Amino acid sequence: MDRSRMYRRFRTLLIANRGEIACRVIRTARRMGLRTVAVYSEADRGALHVEMADEAVLLGPARARDSYLNVERLLEAARKTDAEAIHPGYGFLSENAEFAQACAAAGIVFVGPTADMMTAMGSKSGSKALMEKAGVPLVPGYHGEAQDDATLAKATDRIGFPVLVKASAGGGGRGMRIVRSAPELAAAITSAKREAKAAFGDDRLLIEKYVDNPRHIEVQIIGDSHGNLLSLFERECTLQRRHQKVIEEAPSPTLNATQRETVCAAARKAAGAVNYIGAGTIEFVSDGKDVFFIEMNTRLQVEHPVTELITGIDLVEWQLRVAFGEPLPLRQDQIRLNGHAIEARVYAENPAKNFMPSVGKIRTWRVPAETNGLRIDAGYRDGDAVSPYYDAMLAKMIAWAPTREAAIARLNRGLEETDVRGVVTNIPFLSALITHPSVAANAIDTGFIERELKTLAAAPPPAGELEFCAAVAAILDGEAKASKAEAQSPWQTFGWMPVGRRERVFSFRQGHGAEQKITLRYGRGPATLAVSERELTFVASTADHGGFDLTLDGVKTPITAIIEGHELYLRTRNGRFELHWVDPFGGETEEQTGEDKIVAPLPGTVVAVLAEAGAKLEKGAAILTLEVMKMEQTLRAPFAGVLKQIKCKVGDIVQEGVELAEVEPIGE
Ligand code: ADP
Numbered sequence: 001m002d003r004s005r006m007y008r009r010f011r012t013l014l015i016a017n018r019g020e021i022a023c024r025v026i027r028t029a030r031r032m033g034l035r036t037v038a039v040y041s042e043a044d045r046g047a048l049h050v051e052m053a054d055e056a057v058l059l060g061p062a063r064a065r066d067s068y069l070n071v072e073r074l075l076e077a078a079r080k081t082d083a084e085a086i087h088p089g090y091g092f093l094s095e096n097a098e099f100a101q102a103c104a105a106a107g108i109v110f111v112g113p114t115a116d117m118m119t120a121m122g123s124k125s126g127s128k129a130l131m132e133k134a135g136v137p138l139v140p141g142y143h144g145e146a147q148d149d150a151t152l153a154k155a156t157d158r159i160g161f162p163v164l165v166k167a168s169a170g171g172g173g174r175g176m177r178i179v180r181s182a183p184e185l186a187a188a189i190t191s192a193k194r195e196a197k198a199a200f201g202d203d204r205l206l207i208e209k210y211v212d213n214p215r216h217i218e219v220q221i222i223g224d225s226h227g228n229l230l231s232l233f234e235r236e237c238t239l240q241r242r243h244q245k246v247i248e249e250a251p252s253p254t255l256n257a258t259q260r261e262t263v264c265a266a267a268r269k270a271a272g273a274v275n276y277i278g279a280g281t282i283e284f285v286s287d288g289k290d291v292f293f294i295e296m297n298t299r300l301q302v303e304h305p306v307t308e309l310i311t312g313i314d315l316v317e318w319q320l321r322v323a324f325g326e327p328l329p330l331r332q333d334q335i336r337l338n339g340h341a342i343e344a345r346v347y348a349e350n351p352a353k354n355f356m357p358s359v360g361k362i363r364t365w366r367v368p369a370e371t372n373g374l375r376i377d378a379g380y381r382d383g384d385a386v387s388p389y390y391d392a393m394l395a396k397m398i399a400w401a402p403t404r405e406a407a408i409a410r411l412n413r414g415l416e417e418t419d420v421r422g423v424v425t426n427i428p429f430l431s432a433l434i435t436h437p438s439v440a441a442n443a444i445d446t447g448f449i450e451r452e453l454k455t456l457a458a459a460p461p462p463a464g465e466l467e468f469c470a471a472v473a474a475i476l477d478g479e480a481k482a483s484k485a486e487a488q489s490p491w492q493t494f495g496w497m498p499v500g501r502r503e504r505v506f507s508f509r510q511g512h513g514a515e516q517k518i519t520l521r522y523g524r525g526p527a528t529l530a531v532s533e534r535e536l537t538f539v540a541s542t543a544d545h546g547g548f549d550l551t552l553d554g555v556k557t558p559i560t561a562i563i564e565g566h567e568l569y570l571r572t573r574n575g576r577f578e579l580h581w582v583d584p585f586g587g588e589t590e591e592q593t594g595e596d597k598i599v600a601p602l603p604g605t606v607v608a609v610l611a612e613a614g615a616k617l618e619k620g621a622a623i624l625t626l627e628v629m630k631m632e633q634t635l636r637a638p639f640a641g642v643l644k645q646i647k648c649k650v651g652d653i654v655q656e657g658v659e660l661a662e663v664e665p666i667g668e
Helices: 019-031 048-052 071-080 097-105 115-122 124-134 149-159 182-200 257-272 304-311 315-323 404-416 427-434 448-456 465-483 589-593
Strands: 012-015 035-041 055-060 085-087 163-167 177-179 205-209 215-223 229-241 244-250 278-286 291-297 340-347 364-366 374-378 393-401 419-421 496-509 515-524 528-531 534-542 548-552 555-564 567-572 575-582 597-599 604-609 622-628 631-636 641-646 659-665
Touching (some): 012 019, 012 071, 019 035, 035 071, 071 097, 097 115, 215 315, 229 257, 229 448, 257 278, 257 291, 278 315, 304 315, 304 340, 304 374, 304 393, 427 448, 465 515, 465 548, 465 567, 622 659
Parallel strands (some): 012 035, 012 085
Antiparallel strands (some): 163 177, 496 575, 528 534, 567 575, 641 659
16 A cells, blocks of 8 residues: 555545534644644534634534545545545544545545554454454454354353453444343343444444443553654543543553553553554453453543643644655654643533433533643533533643542642533532542442442532622622622622611522521611521622632632522522522512423423323423433423423423423413
């Protein structure tokens, strides 16, 4: 193969992806002086990556197979914009050898390895056979061609329980089963085959010894078209949920220097076996002592930033240089490991509801500044919609510091200072996870999250004194700003109101809880807030952290508040709180402005109808249950009313936005 033709200098790069990775690639490409072309689906018309690129091409409808996975349309988009190269990002077509081949055939540089290398490493069985030959350590197992039950059972006998049955074509943890005893084997094989066939169109399996207390360790490698191949240290990604990474860090806190060099050498050997070109990752499973090859990913990984932060290398820049046909800029002995980096994946999902994806419009997206070792790779911003069609990862937050402990503390602070409204996120879960004592002690394995789920996904604490007082201060602040007469408002000037003493009562509700009254007294003397039996002196002042400082009985604390109508979002030292301000003048009419049409939030199947037409419903009463993305979601009455109509029946498959029922408010 003539590599000088495949890898050459180009000026225009098309990014065949969306979300944070498209934005991240565009950023580096621009810095290198390239013209960038984004592609998008109908669901992503206003997306951040479209805005960031120099040009953008609409691929087609929202469904990935009509847009981001459509090879023809991608090549057409490249032709239309004179793009000479395509960066596939991760996911979508990034590991699809046919796509790499189609790019080559169309004379387009594919930023990645050749189709041959992808094919050689693409199947877990095939790559293991290669690694065995190259002398890379493997988990004891079977990865042969014969797939009949007797062969698989015999292999299992030889390996010994527990074993892991895996789809050879697998990815994303699908088609994987842990089998602990012989009687379970046949059923596990049948179901893994079925899942593999459905997910990958290939039901071939392999069997591995299940490594106890497994840790996930992987090595970043990169090769150029001149025969140079480097390892860029390892990452540890042991904090996983359902075999999906949640937190990643570099270097691994589990390995000592000798083990580090061993695993990096094994990775270079593995990639060297196919004369690898481009960025890639060699994944290993470890029992804490030894490492065993499990698979190679022939693309950039989600977690590549932790490697960038400890090496100072921009991996996308290096990918592009390799695609230009340049040699790698450094030698192995010039790659230095500096400090520690840790990354958290921020998802629009609800940990308290089995991590159900949360879709909708992002009404607030506020992240802290990227200073003090904090980096935020986001694909969304205020006002963007999170759609059900794609992965629900919103952003990655990555922190660097000289030590692991300090990096964790910085990451946690970054997570704590992030405000997202409109969709539910896993941010509190991520904070709970990285501050867990077992994580600090590195006493974890890949099953840790599943075992600790109850504590990690615990419901937030109820609002207390501090939050109710902050809510009052936030309302006064809002009123002061609205009246533009700050000098005369009680805000900041409580202490010296000249005449008398005035009183004002505020009432709040959290969720479906009881109302809480707070009495503000101001005028002559210090202002006070009375919550339940207690009365606290109260001062508030604007602060430069974006919110305000609230001083209660002499204790000053920073508050972040966002008010939208009568809905308050507060972030205090105790966490995040959403309160409803019950307006003394407006009565509760705003309660009834909720949508009276019950619509499907996501495409799904109606699995239960829980109320009958004509029934009187309390606010929050269950109306029907949808099964969405394999999880059940109950739709409820947005206010007290009468169920006027049910417009679906059990078994109906409904599209997003379709009206399923109608509730009429009582008292209209
Ligand atoms: P996928 O391609 O579906 O992500 P992998 O083979 O990469 O599947 O495995 C996913 C995760 O499962 C790994 O990160 C590791 O934690 C765990 N795993 C894989 N193989 C083993 C094994 N033999 N023993 C224990 N855990 C394993």
